[in-house]
Amino acid sequence: MDVYLIDGTYELFRHHFALPSQVTDEGREVAATVGVLASVLGMLESGAGHLGVATDHVIESFRNALWPGYKTSAGVDPRLLQQFPLLEEALDAMGVVVWPMVEFEADDALAAAALLASASTEVERVFICTPDKDLGQCVRGERVVQLVRRTRVVLDEAGIVAKFGVAPASIPDYLALVGDSADGYPGLPGWGARSAAAVLARWQHFEAIPADCAAWGVVLRGADRLCRTFAEQRDLASLFRDLATLRSGDRLFDSVEELRWTGPRPSFEALARRLGASQLAERAQRLAHTNQPRA
Numbered sequence: 001m002d003v004y005l006i007d008g009t010y011e012l013f014r015h016h017f018a019l020p021s022q023v024t025d026e027g028r029e030v031a032a033t034v035g036v037l038a039s040v041l042g043m044l045e046s047g048a049g050h051l052g053v054a055t056d057h058v059i060e061s062f063r064n065a066l067w068p069g070y071k072t073s074a075g076v077d078p079r080l081l082q083q084f085p086l087l088e089e090a091l092d093a094m095g096v097v098v099w100p101m102v103e104f105e106a107d108d109a110l111a112a113a114a115l116l117a118s119a120s121t122e123v124e125r126v127f128i129c130t131p132d133k134d135l136g137q138c139v140r141g142e143r144v145v146q147l148v149r150r151t152r153v154v155l156d157e158a159g160i161v162a163k164f165g166v167a168p169a170s171i172p173d174y175l176a177l178v179g180d181s182a183d184g185y186p187g188l189p190g191w192g193a194r195s196a197a198a199v200l201a202r203w204q205h206f207e208a209i210p211a212d213c214a215a216w217g218v219v220l221r222g223a224d225r226l227c228r229t230f231a232e233q234r235d236l237a238s239l240f241r242d243l244a245t246l247r248s249g250d251r252l253f254d255s256v257e258e259l260r261w262t263g264p265r266p267s268f269e270a271l272a273r274r275l276g277a278s279q280l281a282e283r284a285q286r287l288a289h290t291n292q293p294r295a
Contacts (some may be wrong), residue, residue, distance in 0.1 A: 003117040003256060004048045004147075007130035008055035008098070009106045011036045012087055014150070024276055029079040033087045034277045039149075040096060041283055050259040052135050052252070053091055054109035055084060057100035063183075063243050070243065071184040090275070093268040094284055097259050099252055104259045107134055111246035113253070114138045120256045127154075134244050136160045137171035153198065165197025172203050175232075176240035188233050195226055206237060263288030 007178040015035030043051065059073035059081075073081060082104065091098045096270035099109040110128055117126045118140065128135050139146055139160050146155040153159075160168050177196040179187025202219045205211045209232065210216070216223035253259065264284040272281035 001122055001256070002048070002125045002127060002212065003123050003259060004043060004051040004054065004112075004127045004129055005110050005113045005117070006040065006043075006051060006053045007106055007110060007128075007132065007135075008036065008053040008087060008091070009084075010130050010132065011039060011053075012055070012080065012083060015039070016077070016083070022276065024274065026274075028082070028086075030083065030086065030275050030277075032080060033083045033090055033146055034275055034280070036087055037090055037094060037275075037280050038270075039276070041094070041169055041280060041287070044261055045283070045287055049261060050256055051261065052097040052099060052113055052259050054099045054101060054106035054113070055088055056087065056106045057084060058101050061105045062103050063103070063105070066239065067185055069184045069186075071182070072186060089270075090271055093094050093265050093271045094280075095261055095264045095268070095288075096254070104247055104250065107132060107248045109250065110135060111138050111248040112250040115248045116251070116253060117256055117259075118144050123256055132182070134171065134175060134183075134246060135163075136164065137168050137244075137246060138248070139168045162239065166200045167204070170200045172241045172244040173200050173205050175244040176206075176237045179240070183243065185243055187240065188237055190226055190229055190231055195220055199226075206234070228245070 012032050016032035019031045019035050021029060022034060024030055040053065059071060059076065064070045064072065084198060088098050088100045099113070101109050110130065114126050114128055117123050126144045128138060128144070129147045129149050131148045131150070135146055136155065138144060139155060139157050140155045155163060159166055164171065164172050164174055174196050177187055177191040178193055179185055198220045199209060200215070209230070213224050213227035216227050220226065264281065269281040272278050
């Protein structure tokens with residue numbers, strides 16, 4: 001079987017900005033929620049029989065205490081924010097496993113779920129459905145891969161190396177050097193994708209990078225300046241790497257069979273009607289009756 005792990009936060013943002021407004025009779029914006037439900041249902045109709053969705057129940061996490069500039073909910077459209085709990089409720093009613101994260105982030109849940117699913121001998125491939133760069137650290141060979149559903153690009157381990165110039169295990173070190181604007185940390189001054197890839201392709205992790213700047217000249221032009229910056233701001237780089245490192249220790253499920261979709265709950269029909277999307281309930285019921293999802 002294949003297992004699909006979906007970044008619900010990314011999907012909610014993507015649909016919010018891609019779809020026209022849809023307001024219920026009660027005056028609630030629901031376009032993004034309806035869009036994500038339709039998208040997940042489409043995956044089920046295409047045969048994705050085992051899946052789970054991770055969401056940021058709140059945007060803030062333990063990482064905000066580590067770095068004051070880390071991403072928050074400040075500035076996020078309130079019409080989008082109020083759909084987070086709605087999406088979680090709706091996915092659950094549709095019969096889809098949901099992991100709403102509070103202390104940790106949706107990305108941590110995806111990392112934890114990927115580790116658990118890949119440990120099962122029943123699983124052939126694990127698809128982590130998100131374009132987020134930090135999930136690249138979870139890719140393993142051709143078995144745990146990253147799927148960008150919007151472009152249908154699949155990144156296995158060779159694909160991560162081709163895209164970033166470093167192996168999956170070095171992604172946290174890489175992001176620490178170049179920064180991640182989406183998460184709110186800047187990286188080190190002067191460092192870019194090319195220089196970070198050159199250094200980490202040679203030494204993989206910060207701990208193996210030599211203190212002697214002369215040794216850097218073998219892999220990097222203009223190494224002296226970057227070497228000094230790294231030496232002076234190594235503690236900051238380590239902090240950024242900690243921010244980029246996903247926590248995969250949460251035991252979200254005991255068996256991958258818990259991720260098997262078996263149909264919507266009885267509450268889904270009324271909820272879909274409330275969202276002005278009764279057709280989703282009809283599709284879900286029809287799919288459940290035909291037993292189309294496969295192992």
